[in-house]
Structures are given as C-alpha cells and as structure tokens.
Amino acid sequence: AQSVAQPEDQVNVAEGNPLTVKCTYSVSGNPYLFWYVQYPNRGLQFLLKYITGDNLVKGSYGFEAEFNKSQTSFHLKKPSALVSDSALYFCAVRVFNTDKLIFGTGTRLQVFP
Amino acid sequence: NAGVTQTPKFRVLKTGQSMTLLCAQDMNHEYMYWYRQDPGMGLRLIHYSVGEGTTAKGEVPDGYNVSRLKKQNFLLGLESAAPSQTSVYFCASSPDRPTDEQYFGPGTRLTVT
Numbered sequence: 306a307q308s309v310a311q312p313e314d315q316v317n318v319a320e321g322n323p324l325t326v327k328c329t330y331s332v333s334g335n336p337y338l339f340w341y342v343q344y345p346n347r348g349l350q351f352l353l354k355y356i357t358g359d360n361l362v363k364g365s366y367g368f369e370a371e372f373n374k375s376q377t378s379f380h381l382k383k384p385s386a387l388v389s390d391s392a393l394y395f396c397a398v399r400v401f402n403t404d405k406l407i408f409g410t411g412t413r414l415q416v417f418p
Numbered sequence: 419n420a421g422v423t424q425t426p427k428f429r430v431l432k433t434g435q436s437m438t439l440l441c442a443q444d445m446n447h448e449y450m451y452w453y454r455q456d457p458g459m460g461l462r463l464i465h466y467s468v469g470e471g472t473t474a475k476g477e478v479p480d481g482y483n484v485s486r487l488k489k490q491n492f493l494l495g496l497e498s499a500a501p502s503q504t505s506v507y508f509c510a511s512s513p514d515r516p517t518d519e520q521y522f523g524p525g526t527r528l529t530v531t
Contacts, residue, residue, distance in 0.1 A: 314458075337516055341522075346524075347524060348422070348508055348510075348522030348523050348524045348525055349461075349508070349520075350522070351521070354517070354519060356517045395460060395461065399516050403516075405476065406463070408453075408460040408462075410458060410459060410460040411460050
C-alpha cells in the first residue's frame, strides 16, 4: 500500500535555530512529493515539491527539502527558524498512476522566541 | 483573481439534515478535489474530478455525493448528515498534470449535532 508518514506530531525549536520536519513515504514508481503548510483557520498552502532532478529542493519562505531515495524520506528543513513559521506542516505523495495525493497526518511546528 | 473559494464558511446541521457545499475556482483548473480534515488524521480525499462532468471516489466517499456541472464549480452534498461528518472540509484545484501542486480553499467548518 502507498503511504506517507510524519513520525512527529510536534516539533519545537527556538527562533534562529535550524529546523527539520520529517517525512517518509512508501510508493510504487517514481515518487512525486510535496510539502504544504497550514496556518490557523486557513487552507493549505503549497511550499515545495520534488518531481525529479536535484535531491535538494528549494521552496517558499526559505524552506527546502531533501529527497533521499535510499531512505525513502523527504524531510523539510530551514536553516534559521522564525516565530512566524509556527504552523501545521503536511507532507504528501502522489499515488502512482493516479490523480490523487496521500497526505501525512501533519506535524505541528512551534518556534519559540 | 480569487483563487479557490468555498461557501459557506461555517454550518451547523442536525442529524438527518442535508446540505451542499460549494467550491468555485477561477484559475481554469481541470482537477478539483474535496477533502475532510480531522484531528490526528490529516487530510482524507472524499471525491475528486478530473474535468467538467466527471467525478470519482476518493478514500472516504460514503455519505457524500458530488457534481461538476461546470468546470469552475465542484459541489459536495451530504444527503443525511451524521455526527461522524463533523469536520473541516477543504476544496482544492490543480491544473492537469500529476506534477502540479494543489490550490486550497479556506475551508468549511461543519458541525452535525
């Protein structure tokens, strides 16, 4: 079965420190991977995606993600966290040969001043 | 350019009542989706459409129906609401390729008592 896992319900980090939000996946074929962010009482916003090519993908708001095929991971990273980065982050993977995404359960990022 | 809009934003129903949620997009996207978001479960796909006049079942379709009579609109219907359908509902749209990201509406918070 195809799936995506976000092993941490919450990640806490001090402002200015680097942050990592973890995502692992299981999918047939080449994975199409996405990160979305959700601010309180808002819809999801696209951050970045990996389709093919360079394993390090850069996205919005200074975020980047590293695709690791051998570890089937797609962790979201940022070198220096901001309080305004506090939000709910979702990893998603395209189901092979369909038009559907599978979303992880989300990771709440809390950045403390 | 309003993007993806949803009406209503909030609704309270009694068990057994029916209602329709409207999603509209002005980006000329081919694909549209309905998700529900529940705590600890991420987003789950209810139904989706790959073009005007088409619909398909997602992960959790029971108790819901959809219609896509016009390309820009995607309606989600609840024929006989149940408390288990208390959730936040999100509509999304995307162009027409598996690599395209999805654009989300602001959500509808539905409570069934």
